[in-house]
Amino acid sequence: xxxxxxxxxxxxxxxxxxxxxxxxxxxxxxxxxxxxxxxxxxxxxxxxxxxxxxxxxxxxxxxxxxxxxxxxxxxxxxxxxxxxxxxxxxxxxxxxxxxxxxxxxxxxxxxxxxxx
Amino acid sequence: xxxxxxxxxxxxxxxxxxxxxxxxxxxxxxxxxxxxxxxxxxxxxxxxxxxxxxxxxxxxxxxxxxxxxxxxxxxxxxxxxxxxxxxxxxxxxxxxxxxxxxxxxxxxxx
Numbered sequence: 260x261x262x263x264x265x266x267x268x269x270x271x272x273x274x275x276x277x278x279x280x281x282x283x284x285x286x287x288x289x290x291x292x293x294x295x296x297x298x299x300x301x302x303x304x305x306x307x308x309x310x311x312x313x314x315x316x317x318x319x320x321x322x323x324x325x326x327x328x329x330x331x332x333x334x335x336x337x338x339x340x341x342x343x344x345x346x347x348x349x350x351x352x353x354x355x356x357x358x359x360x361x362x363x364x365x366x367x368x369x370x371x372x373x374x375x
Numbered sequence: 376x377x378x379x380x381x382x383x384x385x386x387x388x389x390x391x392x393x394x395x396x397x398x399x400x401x402x403x404x405x406x407x408x409x410x411x412x413x414x415x416x417x418x419x420x421x422x423x424x425x426x427x428x429x430x431x432x433x434x435x436x437x438x439x440x441x442x443x444x445x446x447x448x449x450x451x452x453x454x455x456x457x458x459x460x461x462x463x464x465x466x467x468x469x470x471x472x473x474x475x476x477x478x479x480x481x482x483x484x485x
Binding site for chain 2: 299
């Protein structure tokens with residue numbers, strides 16, 4: 260079972276460049292999420308998609324955009340990368356919160372992004 | 376004050392020891408809690424949910440204390456393979472904004 264697949268695993272960008280992080284899940288989950296993880300800050304929610312066709316801002320959405328392409332895929336775009344966006348990015352999925360009690364999130368393996 | 380707080384550790388314990396971590400939360404409306412395990416440079420993986428009545432899974436026991444607003448994780452008979460960072464998560468089921476703690480690092484020593 261693939262679970263949640265993220266690409267790329269590593270990326271180095273120059274300030275001002277753009278890129279899209281891809282995420283796909285094969286568990287038929289309704290909800291998908293993008294988090295970033297920084298030392299001492301924990302995981303912080305960037306954007307989420309409660310269900311296909313909807314997206315909403317999380318705790319730290321500035322500088323990012325998302326697209327829920329279909330039920331399986333949820334992409335994160337950096338339009339003009341900044342050094343402050345250097346981080347590890349995780350995609351996750353779950354059944355809807357009311358259905359996911361006890362089952363939590365499934366995370367992808369992460370993307371290590373460095374902006375120079 | 377962070378919404379979910381954990382002692383970052385590290386907790387260095389010998390193999391076979393019992394170790395406990397606490398995690399405090401500030402939002403009294405939080406209803407759902409989890410413990411995740413994260414190995415170095417890997418993704419978080421669900422360890423166990425935390426139920427009001429407390430729950431056990433093998434060597435792991437999770438407790439919730441609503442009055443004092445904390446959850447705990449107890450690991451008995453620690454194994455070398457338990458060495459990892461343990462993330463506490465709290466939130467309101469029905470919303471999508473679960474809050475992750477920064478993690479507690481555990482090192483089990485031979």
